[in-house]
Amino acid sequence: MPGADASASDFNVARARCRQARFLLNHFPPENYNLTMQINRAARLRAIIDALELGLVERRQSVRLCLLAALAGEHTLFIGPPGTAKSELARRLHTVFRDARYFERLLTRFSVPEELFGPLSIKALEEDRYERHTDGFLPDASIAFIDEVFKANSAILNALLTLLNEREFDNGAGRQRCPLISAVGATNVVPEDEIAEAFFDRFLVRLPVAAVSSEGFGALLEAGRARDWTPPGPELTLNGDDLARLAADAAAVEVPADFVAVLAELRQHFAAVTIHVSDRRWVKIVWLLRIAAASEGRPAVALWDLLLLPWLTAPDAPRQAAVADWLAARLGVREAFSPARLTRVVDAFVAQLDAELKANDLDYDESGRLKFSATELAGEIGDAKGGAAAPRMTYSRRRRYGDSHISARVRQVDSLLERIAGYAREIARQRENLAAYAQQSLWLNEGLTARAGINLAATAAAIDELAARASETRAGFLALPRLERDNGKVPEPVAHESLDAA
Amino acid sequence: MSAALPASLLFESGERRLATLDDLARSLWLGGLTNSQGSLEPRLAALAGLRRDLLAGATAAPETWPWPPSPVARALGDALARLDMARYCSSKEELTDTVLMSILFHLDFIVDYRDRGAGEADALRMAIEAFEKDWQQHCGEIDELVEVFGMVPDDCPHSRWDQMRGLLQSAGWQEVLRIRRLLERLPELSKIIRGLGRSRPSEEPDTASQAIVEVMDKAIAQRPETRTVRVPDMPGETRGIHRSDRIARMLPAEAMLLGHPRLRLVWHARRAERTLLSYEDDDRMTEVRLHQSLVSQPRPGPQAGKRLELGPILVCVDTSGSMQGGAEAVAKAVVLEAMRSAHAQQRSCHVFAFGGPEELVEMELGVDSAGIERVTNFLGQGFRGGTDICGPLERVIAKLEDRRWQLADLLIATDGEFGATPEVAARLAAVKRELGLRVQGVLIADRETVGLLEVADSIYPVRDWRRYGGSNVDSPIHSERLTALYFPGALRNAANQEGTVSGTSASAALRDGRHRGDPAGDEKGEP
DSSP states (O other): OOSOOOOHHHHHHHHHHHHHHHHHHHHSOGGGHHHHHHHHHHHHHHHHHHHHHTTOSSOHHHHHHHHHHHHTTOEEEEEOOSSSSHHHHHHHHHTTBTTOOEEEEEOOTTOOHHHHHOOBOHHHHHTTOOOBOOTTSGGGOSEEEEETGGGSOHHHHHHHHHHHHHOEEEETTEEEEOOOOEEEEEESSOOOSHHHHHHHHHEEEEEEOOOOOTTTHHHHHHGGGGGGOOOOOTTTOBOHHHHHHHHHHHHTOBOOHHHHHHHHHHHHHHHHHTOOOOHHHHHHHHHHHHHHHHHTTOSBOOGGGGGGTHHHHOSSHHHHHHHHHHHHHHHTOSSOOOOHHHHHHHHHHHHHHHHHHHOBGGGBOTTSOBOOOSSOOTTTOSOSSSTTTSOOOTTTTBOOBOHHHHHHHHHHHHHHHHHHHHHHHHHHHHHHHHHHHHHHOSSSOHHHHHHHHHHHHHHHHHHHHHHHHHHHHHHHHHTSOBOOOOOSOOOOOOOOOOGGGO | OOOOOOOOSTTHHHHHHTGGGGGSOGGGHHHHHHOSSSOHHHHHHHHHHHHHHHHHTOOOOGGGOSSSOHHHHHHHHHHHHHHTHHHHHTTOHHHHHHHHHHHHHHHHTHHHHHHTTOOHHHHHHHHHHHHHHHHHHHHHHHHHHHHHHSSOOSSTTTTTHHHHHHHHTSHHHHHHHHHHHHHTTOHHHHHHHHTOOOEEEEEEEEEEEEEEEEEEEEEEEEEEEEEEEEEEEEEEEEEEEEEEOOGGGBOHHHHHHHHSTTHHHHHHHHHHHTOEEEEEEEEEEEEEEEEEEEEEEEEEEEEEEEEEEEOOEEEEEEOBGGGTTHHHHHHHHHHHHHHHHHHHTTOOEEEEEEOSTTOEEEEEOOSSHHHHHHHHHHHHSOOOBOOOSHHHHHHHHHHHTSGGGTTOEEEEEEOOOOOOOHHHHHHHHHHHHHHOOOEEEEEOSSBOOHHHHHHOSEEEEOTTGGGGSSOOOOOOOBOHHHHHHHOGGGSOOHHHHHHOOOHHHHHHHHHHTOOTTOSOGGGSSOO
């Protein structure tokens, strides 16, 4: 995650965006909410994200994904050493939702169900009912932060599985609906036993968090004011209606066929590198991407959304990096490149022009045919007197070319130029596409899109260079030495003194 | 996790149109991409198709080719059929690529012929004729080489056929052809030379035959170590009864208190004091800790067997003047056959042509253009030297001490008119003993000689050598049996050497007045 991102100017930006959101709300009263919603939802979310990020260093992507998961009703797991702002992120998250009850617990091996789900109600017991008093505990919370989740014993983990998955809690004789929006888990290590695996799979977004890099260290010390962080104002916070509307919009988001094709390829790739992604997870991933699209007001999921996939599929940082690499390569933004085969075509014409410029009539036999040889013969075959090494009369013996030769070559180069133009159009379209995406993207880190943009720009430059070389070659073919035209006239007889005179 | 990265989605459609390029040999790229006829994609598709067809030994009808345009395609298809190109190219990649290169090359010239005044039809005809002329000549050369060497040589003539052409027209090559025909009349000789050879498993893996076996890999495994921890109050097993405040596990007796209006307070008091009688539960949880340890991991993998390796064939050819005529022709046939069979068995072949003391020519004869040139030169020469076997034998022995050469087989083709010095003979015997060298003699003379008998382990006599030169007289030949019969002491075998007394010790014995068979054994034998 590049760059330190907390500074005084950030505060100002956040404040400005809050003002903007407030302005929008005031000027578009809730009557024509539908339209307003589309327009200002993105602005609101941007303001929220800015507010959440304030004072945190190198946590941009984590904040965003965590919020996106919450909007999609999914759970997030932070994996990282102690002291990496895991709980701070979770605590900030609950302030985004209006009237959201927050529940936080640190689990140990000796934690008992009472700590999470509430004590048995004695009142109820006196009335012969065996019930827990869940008010203020996990079954009653909207946003929950569970630290050291995997430390808990299996009794708790099993109850948690149901709660996270179905959002229901078995209380006494009845089942209780839970208002849970999103649970945030945190752990130092991912254990490998069976129950933990199942539990691990419940967290759609898995974010490895590392200590701040050495570049960000200064900013970290500077950002010590996080203590006086203020949550986003009430005009920004989201309520149940907002979430329901977002979900309705997301259901209408299209998933294009080419996107599905890449997902299918990725699935195959996962089979090869033994990353296990369950079918349930794939379904959830697509839902999350739909939510991402809807929240930015896009009608369809974009290919660039794929760049979010590493955190949704691979379980740990090294494998996430590998998946990110794969995706970037597939999207053509991993590095700048020059399309291999097209480059070969251009190289071939450059080489051909070079060969034709250097061609010498000595290489041709009396019928005007180039002596075909698969190897370089000039050094070996001479006139047996070292003639091959002697400088040739380069001008007079230079090979000359006629019109049909040159026009045939130019025709080939022209079709090549057209081909290159096709490539150039494609990359231009792609760059525009990415720029538009980056402009409105809420969820992808600017660093990622910027790097992709730079690579695309370099690739475009490579295509331009190919085009330049091809047109240069075209000019080269046109400038080949020409055969002398037979103008059909018999030359004037040469005037000389009479031979008889001598 | 180091799976190959995928190709980019960007430019995918454009690049896919050029995908045929990857199937074509590099040498075809330049011609294939810049050719003046037709347009790019059909051209590449046609080249790939033609290449596939030629390798399979067939050609599709020219009408079905996507390239070149139909009149050109028809003319080219006819030319290929006339040359019977498919037969030559069948499963020969390099030759096929050369043919395709040549097609591209000649078709590219159609525009140049037109520039120099030819009409459309004429230009096409000229290009096709030029192509055909090239390959008529070339196919003839291929036929000739196949006849002599049994196969098309390794590196020629596809890439170096200009040099080859000069060689194939030389007088020496005519001699090669004559010797080749002569070989057909000496089937026995060919059989003996083919049969030469010792093999041993080499260090190199044989990539051709690999069996799938379990291969053990070293790997670092996370080895789990489990231990059991007791967790109180965890629902597992009920161990007994103790006092606590866990309402979920309290005894019914305590619950009774709750029903009574006054005893209720007792219950609350006990709960506050954590003295409610309740079932004591606990469970044992296994805690898993991971240790890194080095383990062997079985994996099915191909394991190459050891490749059987044959040593080189060494041929000593007597080029003395006494060999002139029929013997010379037979000796040359030995060299040619040794070269052929060495190539067929993938061994190297070294020839030592020996004449007088300073006349030793050493050649390596591989079936490639350089080897063919050398053998052509050698076979084209006459034999006019002396006979000194010691020089080549010393060289051979020196070579055998090199590790690469330890499996060599030695072939000596001679008229037998030489003798090795005792030192050289002794060294050769030692080499035979230690390294298992076998020496095959080919005797091209009327009678065997002591010199050859001493050196060779087995001798194949060519009795009718005169037939291959000028005269046609069959001569009786002396065999080892006859030599042993008439000159028993001449053979340098162990018994004879044992029985031989050197001059100095004999005169010493004479001075002492001793006789053969006297007990003073230390005086006997070599000093």
